Amino acid sequence: MSRRFALLWALPLLCWTGPTALAQSPLSNSVVPSRTALSRLGLERQWITVAPVSGSERVLRISRGKDLLFVQTSEAMLHVYEAETGRPLWSARIGEPTQTALPVSQNSYAIFVTSANIMTALDRGTGRVIWQTNLAGLPSSGTTADDEHVLVGLRNGMIYCYDLKEPQDKGPDKILQQPKLAWRIGTAGEVRTRPLLADRIACSGSTDGKVYVTLTHEATTLYRVVTAGPIGRELASHGTRTLLIPSADQNLYAVDLLTSKISWTFASGAPISQGPIVAQDEIFVINEAGGLSVIDPKTGSPRWTTSTSLGQLLGASPTKVYLRSQDFDLLVVARDSGKLLLDAAATYSRAGLNLREFTLSFPERYDDRLYLATPSGVMVCLREIGQTSPAPLRDPNAKPFGFVPPEGIKELPNPFEEAPAEPVDVPAEEPQF
Numbered sequence: 001m002s003r004r005f006a007l008l009w010a011l012p013l014l015c016w017t018g019p020t021a022l023a024q025s026p027l028s029n030s031v032v033p034s035r036t037a038l039s040r041l042g043l044e045r046q047w048i049t050v051a052p053v054s055g056s057e058r059v060l061r062i063s064r065g066k067d068l069l070f071v072q073t074s075e076a077m078l079h080v081y082e083a084e085t086g087r088p089l090w091s092a093r094i095g096e097p098t099q100t101a102l103p104v105s106q107n108s109y110a111i112f113v114t115s116a117n118i119m120t121a122l123d124r125g126t127g128r129v130i131w132q133t134n135l136a137g138l139p140s141s142g143t144t145a146d147d148e149h150v151l152v153g154l155r156n157g158m159i160y161c162y163d164l165k166e167p168q169d170k171g172p173d174k175i176l177q178q179p180k181l182a183w184r185i186g187t188a189g190e191v192r193t194r195p196l197l198a199d200r201i202a203c204s205g206s207t208d209g210k211v212y213v214t215l216t217h218e219a220t221t222l223y224r225v226v227t228a229g230p231i232g233r234e235l236a237s238h239g240t241r242t243l244l245i246p247s248a249d250q251n252l253y254a255v256d257l258l259t260s261k262i263s264w265t266f267a268s269g270a271p272i273s274q275g276p277i278v279a280q281d282e283i284f285v286i287n288e289a290g291g292l293s294v295i296d297p298k299t300g301s302p303r304w305t306t307s308t309s310l311g312q313l314l315g316a317s318p319t320k321v322y323l324r325s326q327d328f329d330l331l332v333v334a335r336d337s338g339k340l341l342l343d344a345a346a347t348y349s350r351a352g353l354n355l356r357e358f359t360l361s362f363p364e365r366y367d368d369r370l371y372l373a374t375p376s377g378v379m380v381c382l383r384e385i386g387q388t389s390p391a392p393l394r395d396p397n398a399k400p401f402g403f404v405p406p407e408g409i410k411e412l413p414n415p416f417e418e419a420p421a422e423p424v425d426v427p428a429e430e431p432q433f
Contacts, residue, residue: 030354031357031374031378032048032378032380033045033353033354033355033380033382034352034353036352037351037352037353037354038353038382039385040350040351040352040353041330041332041342041347041351041353042320042384042385043370043382043383043384043385044382044383044384044385045380045381045382045383046084046086046369046381046382046383047085047086047380047381048086048378048379048380048381049081049086049088049379050377050378050379051071051073051079051373051377051379052079052091052377053073053075053376053377056074057073057074057075057077058073058074058375058376059071059072059073059074059360059373059374059375059376059377060072060073060074060098060099060100060101060360060375061101061102061103061360062360062361062362062371062373062379063103063104063142063362064083064362064364064366064371065083065104065105065106065111066106066366067082067083067084068080068081068082068083068089068106068111068124069081069082069083069086069371069379070103070104070111070113071373071377071379072101072104072113073101074097074098074099075093075097076093076094076095076096076097076098076115077091077092077093077094078091078092078093078094078104078111078113078122078127079091080111080124080127081379083366083369083371083381084369084381084390086379086381089125089127090126090127091127092122092127092129094113094115094118094120094122095115095116095118095120096115096116098115098116102114102139102140102141102142102143103142103143103194103362104142104143105142105143105144105145105150106124106145107124107145107146107147107150107164108124108147109123109124109147109175110122110123110124110130110145110164111123111124111127112143112145112150113143114135114139114142114143114152116138117134117135117136117137117138117139118132118133118134118135119132119133119135119139119143119150119152120132121150121164121179130175130177131176131177131178131179133162133178133179135152135154135160137154137155137156137158138154138155138156139152139153139154139155140153140154140155140190140191140192141153141154141191141192141193141194141195142194143194144194144195144196144197145164145197146197147164147165148163148164148165148173148216148217149161149162149163149164149182149197149202149216150162150164150179151195151197151202151204152195153190153191153192153193153194153195153204153206154190154191155190155191156190157186157187157188157189157190157191157206157208158184158185158186158187158191159184159185159186159187159191159195159204159212159214160181160184161181161182161183161184161202161214161216162179162180162181162182163176163179163180163181163182163217164176164179166180182216182217182218182219183214183218183219184219185204185212185214185219185221187204187206187208187210187212188206188208188210189206189207189208189209189230190206190207191204191205191206191207192205192206192207192230192231192233193205193206193211193231193232193233193234193235194233194234194235195235196234196235196236196237196243196401197216198237198243198257198400198401198402199400199401199402199403199404200215200216200217200402201213201214201215201216201222201257201402202214202215202216203235203243203257205231205232205235205245206230206231207230207231208230209226209227209228209229209230209231209247209248209249210224210225210226210227210231211224211225211227211231211235211243211245211255212224213225213243213257213260222260223260225243225245225253225255225260225262227245227247227249227251227253228247228249229247229248229249229250229271230247230248231245231246231247231248232245232246232247232248232272232273232274232275233273233274233275234246234274234275234276234363235275236275236276236277236278236283236365237257237278237401238254238278238281238283238297239297239398239401240398240399240400240401240402240403241256241257241258241401241402242254242255242256242257242263242297243255243256243257244275244276244278244283246272246273246274246275246276246285247271247272248271248272248273249271250267250268250269250270250271250272250287251265251266251267251268251272252265252266252268252272252276252283252285252295252300253265254266254297254300257401257402258402258404263300264299264300265300266285266293266295266300266301266302268285268287268291268293269287269289269291270287270288270289270291271287271288272285272286272287272288273288274286274312274313274363275363276295277313277315277316277363277364277365277393278297278365278393278394279316279393279394280393280394280395281297282294282295282297282303282335283295283296283297284313284316284321286308286311286312286313286323288310289307289310290307290308290309290310290311291305291306291307291308292305292306292307292308292311292313292321292323292333292338293305293306294335294338303338304337304338305338306333306338306339306340307340308323308325308331308333308340309325309326309343309344310325310326311323311324311325311331312324312363313363314330314361314363314364314370315363315364315368315369315370316335316364316368316393317335317368317384317387317391318335318368318391319334319335319336320332320333320334320335320341320384321333321334321335322370324355324361325344327344327348327356328355328356328357328358328359329344329347329348329353329355329356330342330344330347330353330355331343331344331347332347355372357374357376357378358372358373358374358378358380359374359375360372360373360374360375361373364393365393366390366392366393366394367390367391367392367393368383368384368387368390368391368393369381369382369383369390370382370383
């Protein structure tokens, strides 16, 4: 066993053995958020661990799939952990040393990650390389995958969609040992928006201000949604049909995925670069000025708006919304009213919670867990006190985004149009004799 892999398994054990082990491991007491400080905010540690970095190596990015947490380093190492427990699963080298890393995706059997111009698929259980393919360009978005396709956007404006399986005359589809390019389309800008997959439909945004909605199994663009500014880093969805598009033109657009009609537009007052977080029947959107709003998904009307001083979304629980300040301090907002419960001064100075070395995070879109990491490899997952089971943001039994019911597509009513008057039955006049 190499020194790197020995560290991978040894360091998490050290992290759990108490104050003495903390002093002997790379986890110093000055870095680890204390239980006392966290409890003042109603939080506790779900788990804490250390990624095996050494020398000048640094963690560049953490990202999450449905049940896995991904850690990428400057030595092109990918470390994979169970998201809920922090248990390390495996590590793999995916390329040459780098200073950039983009979000990783997963499906039921593989992990998809890019390094330079190479996209790699690894077995999700073992880390074994299934295939590698040359993208013929540098990626600028994270990958997005389901069991049949993987998509990635490039700096040159191209969007690539690959088939992962081959239909068989009998039995289940066969997993390909090399991906097959299903289609590619070009945009007039860099593709920084991570693609979003629906049932048989792919949605991709570009800095050209457009979102391209395309069939996944063939090169057929169904329609384009045109905005007046670059599209944000993440698209989002609500229910089975509402596509949410953040734009630098200061608007959040809700589009009926199946008919292409814009249901509503929310004017935020500043550019929107971060994708919204959707939690049950609430849409949390924040603009670049730090204005946080909760949007009614049916009408696009704000239920409340509050200022967070350039905050960035971190996650949502059933009762609170969590954000990070420019200095990486925690902000806490009441989910029902929008009241700022704890600002940066309250969490850092008064509660004594110092998270400023945890410069790496991401907006959590699966459940109420909060994930943070330092470039030196310390990682922590936080939860609200007593929340031993994660609270999903989306009903796990809900139909998938893009689901077409057996009766076919029916146009959704526009909430801003008056409903047609109901016909009134006029009684027939009695005949006159």
